[in-house]
Amino acid sequence: MRIGRQLILGIYFLFIMLPIYWLVNMSFKTNEEIVSGLTLWPTSWTWEHYERIFTDPSWYMGYINSLQYVTINTLISLTLALPAAYAFSRYRFMGDKHLFFWLLTNRMAPPAVFLLPFFQLYSELKLFDTVWAVAIAHTLFNIPICVWILEGAISSIPKELDEMASLDGYSFPGFFTKVLIPQIRSGIGVAAFFCFMFSWVELLLARTLTSVNAKPIAAIMTRTKGAAGTDWGMLASAGTLTIIPGLIIIWFVRHHIAKGFALGRV
Amino acid sequence: MIISRSLITGAIALSCFAMQAKSAPLSPKAKQWLKDEFHQSTLTKQQQEQELLWFQEAAKPYKGMTINVVSETIDTHTYESKKLAKAFYDITGIKIVHDLIGEGDVIEKLQTQFQTGRNIYDMYVNDSDLIGTHSRQNYVIPLSDFMKGEGKDVTLPTLDLKDFIGLSFTTGPDGKVYQLPDQQFANLYWFRYDWFNRKDLKKKFKAKYGYELGVPVNWSAYEDIADFFTNEVKEIDGKKVYGHMDYGKKDPSLGWRFTDAWLSMAGTGSKGIPNGLPVDEWGIRVDQCRPVGSTVARGGAVNAPASVYALTKYIDWLKQYAPPEALGMTFSEAGPVPSQGQVAQQIFWYTAFTRASLKKGLPVVNKDGSPKWRMAPSPHGPYWEKGMKLGYQDAGSWTMLKSTPSKRRKAAWLYAQFSVSKTVSLTKFLEGLTPIRESDLKSPVVTKLAPKLGGLVEFYRSPARTLWTPTGINVPDYPRLSQLWWQNISQAISGEKTPQAAMDGLGKQMDKILGRLERMGMKQCAPKLASKPKGADYWFKQPGSPKPKLANEKPKGKTVPYDKLVKSWQETAH
Known part of the structure; x- marks a missing residue:
């Protein structure tokens, strides 16, 4: 057996x-x-393919660009989603349920529909071809999922904890950073993981909002396919290297993810 | 009085030029580049120095700028991106970021810039297949106008436009040059020269088919040779061999296989070089320069017997004679297959694969580095007539958009001209094997190299070359129309539809798009569909394309010995 x-x-x-x-x-x-x-x-x-990737800036800069906007995006998403998730969890206000649902509907729209409006907007703001453009564009999809996950995590903590912290003399910001966040770190880990996963593999927006200075690695990989055939070796090496950051993230958050998944919202 | 005034002005101008020339000799860095990299050129060293000096001087107002240009990824562009951009910076002080991305992405960026009017790249290397699109839209700057007006001071006096072998491909219906060719490659017939010369195989072939094994002149002979190797010879030196290679996966690259030249090879379309007029190889009929339809009912030929024949043969050969995995392959997957040594011939082979097929150690390369294969003109189908195009030529060409700020496009234009200037073009050809200049092709350096390139040079020097052309000006919107092809054709491959039904469907969709373009309006030569089509019967009775069905689509096979073919080219070239 x-x-x-x-x-x-x-x-x-x-x-x-x-x-x-x-x-x-x-x-x-x-x-x-x-x-x-x-x-x-x-x-x-x-080793020639790896050698080329690590010595040619037009290749390795792709990884650096991608890592930059993924990190910025994860930080922005978590910072904005934490207070929002707390509000949804602890307060009742007019239209709260509708608003919560509306946040999620953003994720239901395919990224392609936002392409041209975003391109126009970020060009106007002079953010085109910067890592900020991609990072901010991705928040549209990542903040809702973060709020959704974190709301579940916060709701699993009894409301009495807030009151006890207040009695113990914590100010609200103090309570938030010193009491609440450590309690829901598994949820934060899961949320960060999802932000990373979406932002790291998303190609459409990242490709459209950049040209030369902030081009993501996924867009650079398209150059392996040309009129003279496909450079399979380069494609495979670049692909192998794209797995590594994901592996590292999973290694660090693996315990949190297990607990976070157990919270039931994901 | 007037004469003396102009004399004085002339003298002043001359002395200024002399002073300038004296005050600014060619920089040591530029000289170093000439010595180390661009020593092979059709220009003398002195002429090269003068040309570089011109770049050095003309670029002064743009020094310190960073210019972004983009192209697809082939060896030629990689060379430009890594070497020429660097050389250009050393000579002029203009920093060039020559970005390399997939061809589909180049088109996507180009379209984004069209639609939004916001500058993404300062210049694009874009296939000249879009000439019909560019000349009808208001997005692209006609280079003819630019060189005479705004860009006069940054246009290279020694550019020598007449020397470009692909200039007719980039000329619009108004006679203006819209793009400047940067690299060219053709699709040709590819075959195993060593096998075709084997006495035992020659004897066996003649016994079965009644004529000599050689370069097929018509599709009947191609089919016989395909059948011969796949079903008669079967094995050579213990390895399974095939008489045909192609690709058939449901993928955008399947569309190129057809829109590039396949229908014209079968004989769809009218006579006319570079493209059939009034009906081209896409089956689109024009009246003056206005597209009037692509279905036979409207005088087009996309669903005419010749086109249906072309599609039928493509499917039959792919299923009967090619390796079984070919059916699931894309363009870039199928490309390297012939060089693996199991394919005897391929009717539609891109010379972009030349370099990759010459690598030492491959089963198709001799120990001394010479190829066991050759390329030759492709055979034609029964509907083809003299005076029609016979193959495809890809001409990646510099394209300038109106939405790019003037100063930036002028600086980009300098780099574009540098990349095709006579100072560097021969070296670039030797790197990427994508010729653009007549003078390079005729140079002794290329003559010396010719035997190692499997017929590439012979083809480009031959008069036959002019029959190999890109998509022309009948196609008013390449991106929108081209995407219809692979989707309809794949339905015929899978057997969902008959070839006739698939081409009928394609024609209807193409006419619909033409109608939409007509309503939308275009700068010039917009489509104009008749409200009442005259019907297929009327058009079949008219001379030329669309041509009625032939009673016999498989005439007797005809071949020609390769060496005789090359000799006839050499004679006509001299």
């Missing part, structure tokens, strides 16, 4: 790891080897 379960798990693990293995495998092959046939591991091992 136990062996059977392990076998199923093993097969499942193989199944989900195979594409990632294949990506990493390809990143160490030459293009000639990739297109000439099936090899399970690189027969002519090469």
Whole structure:
């Protein structure tokens, strides 16, 4: 019975790891080897693709740009969503439920519909081709999900805690930063994780709002496909490197995520 | 009096020029570039120095600026981005960011700038297939006007427009040049020269089909050769071989396969170079310069027998003779397949793959680095007539938009001209193998290199070259019309629709878009659809395209020995 379960798990693990293995495998092959046939591991091992990415600014700047706007976006989203989530959780006011629902509807619209308006707006504000344009544009999608997650996290904490903190002499900001935030850090971890995931893989807005100075790595990767064929090795190496920041984030927030998921809102 | 005044003015101007020339010699950095990088040129060293000196002087008002230009990713542009941009900065002090992105993204950025009027890039390298679009919209600056007016002081005196082999591709219906060619590649017939010369295979082929194995002149011969290698020869040196290679995945690149030249190769369209007039290879009919329809009922030819034949043959050959995986491949996946050594011939092969097919160690390259393959003109279908285009040529060309601020576009224009100037163009050709200048093609350097390039040089020097052209001026909106093709064609590949039904559907959708463009209005030559189409019967009775169905679509195969073909080119070229 136990062996059977392990076998199923093993097969499942193989199944989900195979594409990632294949990506990493390809990143160490030459293009000639990739297109000439099936090899399970690189027969002519090469670092040339990674070398090119790390020495050519037109490649590695893509990672730096992407990391910049993802970080800025996560910080803005959390900073704005925390007080909003607290308000939705603790206060009853006119139209609160409608407003809460309206926030979520922003996520229901595909990013494509915002493309041209955003492009016009950010060009007017002279933010076009800056990491700020992408970071702010992504908040439209990330703040609602943050508010949704954090509202759930705050609601799971008894209201009495607020009152006790007040009796203990905490000011409101003091209570918020020293009592509430540590209590809901799992929720914050989950929210940050979702912000990161959306912003890191979103291509449409990031590509349209930038040209040369703030171009994200996903847009740079499109150059591997040209009229003279696809540069598979470069594409695979760049792809492998895009997985790494995600892995690091998951490593740090893995305990919080488990607890955060248990909160039930996600 | 007037004469003496003009004499004095002339003398002053001359002395000023002499002073200027004296005060500003060519910078040491520029000289270094000439020595290290651009030593292969059709110009003498002195002429090169003069040309660079002109750039150095003309760029003075723009020194210190940062200019952004963009192009797709092929070797030629990579060279420009890495080397030429740097050289240009050292010579002029203008910093160039030559951005490389996917071709689809270039079009997307271009359209965003069209629609919003906001400057994203200062100049674009955009395929000349959009010439019909550019000349009808009000977004693009005609370079002819720019060079005479606003940009006169920044236009290179030694640009020599007549030397560009693709200038007719970038000329609009009004006779104005809209874009400046920067790189060109063609789609040609590709075959295994070594296999085609094997005595045993030649004998076997002749015994079965009754004529010599050679470069096919018509589609019948191509089909026979495809059948021969896939079904008769089957294996060479213990490896499975195929007589055909193509791609068929439902993907935008499937559209290029057709709109680039396929229908004209079969024989759709009228006579006329660079594009058929009044009906072009997209099946669009124009009256003067105004598109009047693409379906046969409106005098177009997109669903005419020749087009249906073209689509049918494409599907049949793909399914019967190509490797089975070809059906699921895109353009860029299928491109490197012939160089893996299992394909005997390919009717629609892009010379952009030349460099990649010459790498040492490939099964199609001899030990001394010479290719086992050759390229040759593509065969034509039964509907094709002399005087029609026979293949496709991609001409990536510098394009300037009205929404770019004047000072920025002038600086960008300097760089664009530098990238095609005679000082650098030969070196650029040797890097990317995408020729643009007649003078480079005729140079002794290229003659020496020719045997290593599998027929590329021979083709470009031949008179046949003029039959290889891009999409022309009949197509009023390339992005909108081109996206209809792959979606309709893929329905025929999957068997959802018959080839006739798929082309009928495509024609209807194209006419709908033409109608929409007519209502929208265009700067010039807007479509004009007749309120009552004259019907297919009327048009089939008229001479030329759309042509009625032929009783026999498979005439006898005809081939020509490759070496004889090359010799005939060489004779006509001299």
